[in-house]
Every structure is written in C-alpha cells, then in structure tokens.
Amino acid sequence: MKLVLGISGASGAPYADRSMRFLAGPGREAGIETDVVFTKTARLVWQHEMGTNPADYGLRIWPSGDMTAPFASGSARYDAMLVVPCSAGAMARIAHGMSVDLLGRAADVMLKERRPLVLVLRETPFSLIQVRNMEAVTLAGGVVMPAAPSFYSRPKTMEALLDTVVARAFDRCGIANELVRRWTGLHDDDAEPVTREVSDD
Template identity: 50%
Template sequence: MKKKIVVAITGASGSIYAKLLIEQLQKLSTQIDEVAVVMSDNAKDVWRFELDNEDYNNFPYKIYSKTDFMAPFASGSARFDTMVIVPCSMGTLGRIASGISDDLISRAADVMLKERRRLILVARDTPFNLIHIRNMQTVTEAGGIICPAVPSYYSRPKTVEEVAMTVVNRIIDLIGLENESYRWGAH
C-alpha cells in the first residue's frame, strides 16, 4: 500500500535533513501516493541561512501555509498515514506534547496521534533540558516516535551530506519505505 506522508519543517537548525528527505522521497516515489509539505516562517529563514538558497520554493509537492486548517491532513478523514517533523524545534515538540494545535503543524501532529498513525519528530537541539525530555516522554507515550537528528558513523560518511543522510535513512526506515542504504552487518 502506498504511503501518504506529511513533511513539516520547523525553524530548528538542520534544514539539510528536510532537504535530503524531500529529495529521497522523490527517488522513492513509486512507494508513495502523496506528499504534502508545511513550513513554519522560521523554517524558511533558517533554510535560507543554513543552505543559502530558497530551494523550498521548488519542491515537487504541494506546500501548505502553516495557517491552512483546510489542508487535507488537518483531518483524520484524509487518511495520511505518516507525518515527519524535520527538523523539529523544541517549541513545536512542547506544543504537541501539550495538545496545543495553534498552527497546521501542531494540528496535523495532533491528528496523527489521535488517529494512532505514525508521527516522527526529528528533534534537533542539544543539550536537552528536563522539560524537553518530559515532552519527548509525553509524545512517546501518546504514540509518537522521537528520532533525534543524531548521525551515525559506521558507514564512514565522507561529506556533510553523507553524515546527514545517515539520519534521513533512519527516517525513511521509520516511515516504512524500502530504501537502499548502509545496513549494519551487511557490508
């Protein structure tokens, strides 16, 4: 069964993860029915600063305004099965953990949790304080998956993009898509 995926991008550092995920989803398009994207204003600012471009304007997927509560994934009836928030700011995590749906990102996350669908939060901050940890616990207990943007190195990445792809490949695995990537013990 093909996936319907929401990709939400917040203003946390780590725009490279969102960029690489969007590119990888394009490559895996035969496994995907639909991808929808929503970005916060801060996400666009951070993207421009970190990646020195506005390539988010060229996504091959529909981009929804953070205030568009008419977006299909604002309701469980649209049957999006996965949402990835990448990178996920601690503010967004806190709003989700508290059940505050004040924009499309937090509303869609709330829908994923209430419908018992897959919600993946790629937390991108360090160090974590106790409030962050408790918010992660709350989201985890509600059915979400916390996937910190912590790269792995056993594949011996050589570039910044290869390092970031170790996180993106974990996200792809968590979504449930078939993807060729480094597998421990399969070398």
C-alpha cells in the same frame, strides 16, 4: 502512501532538504505522495542554512496557517508524518496538543488517529521540560529521535552523513529506502590493519 513532511525552525534544514530530495525523486516513483508544511521560523532557518527555494522540488507545500489542508483532518487518512528537523518548541506544542499552526494540528491528528508520528528533534543539551515533552510524545504513541548522525557506514560526504539520520527517520515512517549501507556485522573488507590496544581479557 500519503506522507506529511513537517519542517520546523530548528537548525537542520539540510536534513529536510535531503528528505525532500528523496521524496520528490525515488519516493514519488515508489508511490509516496508528500505534503509539506513549514513553520514560519522554519522558512527563516531554511533561508539561512540552505539559501535555496524548497518549491523547486515540486512537492505540495502548504501555508503554515492553512487549516483547510486535507491532512488537518483525520478523515483524510494520511499514513505517517515526519517532522524534520523538529524544534524543541514544535515538540512542546505537539506534546501538549497545541494545534496553533498546520504542523501542530497535523501532528495532533496523527496521534489521535494512532498513526506514525516521527519527530527528529534537534536541540542540545536538553532541559527537564524538554525531556518530559519527549516522554509525553512517546507515551502518546509518537517517536522522538534526535538528529544524531552515525559513522559506521563510513559516510564520506556531508550528504551521506545527513542520510544516516534521514534513513533512520524514513525507516520509522515505513518508507523503504536504501540511503545508507546497512549494518550486517564486521567483515574482512571492513578491517583496517587495527592494533587492538584494549583486550577483553
């Protein structure tokens, strides 16, 4: 599988970090080839939120303006693209086909080739313009999923909480992963001594 990982300048570099860690480890072992592209602002936000060097993961990282990257062309046949985190600005450019940087061009390619494009949007609250951009991306075949962590797997660490978002995004891209315990219903071992104060009756 060939994957494009786009990282834009929304808050949420730790989501991108968890994604890169997986893709450089279990993902690579499973045969996933990952190409990474940051927007210019994403570099700044990463520096502020992570303070690490993303190149340390050993994934291919492309300059944000390099339109010669293979995934800037549909003929390279990449299988999926994940943008995490996705800023409202990046989503707006994608929704309107503005291929002004490599991330935008790669997303445009995925839509025109009818391949999975998953945007993990990080913004709150939403303006009407942003809601309409979500609609436009969805109608064009993309998937917009807010960076909305869940708690039913009882994450104990920040990494586990981040993975509740990353795992769902990977699922949408068709990337097999067991980053979180999947929901199989309530079981006896889940049950805390609970006093049910609200009755269905």
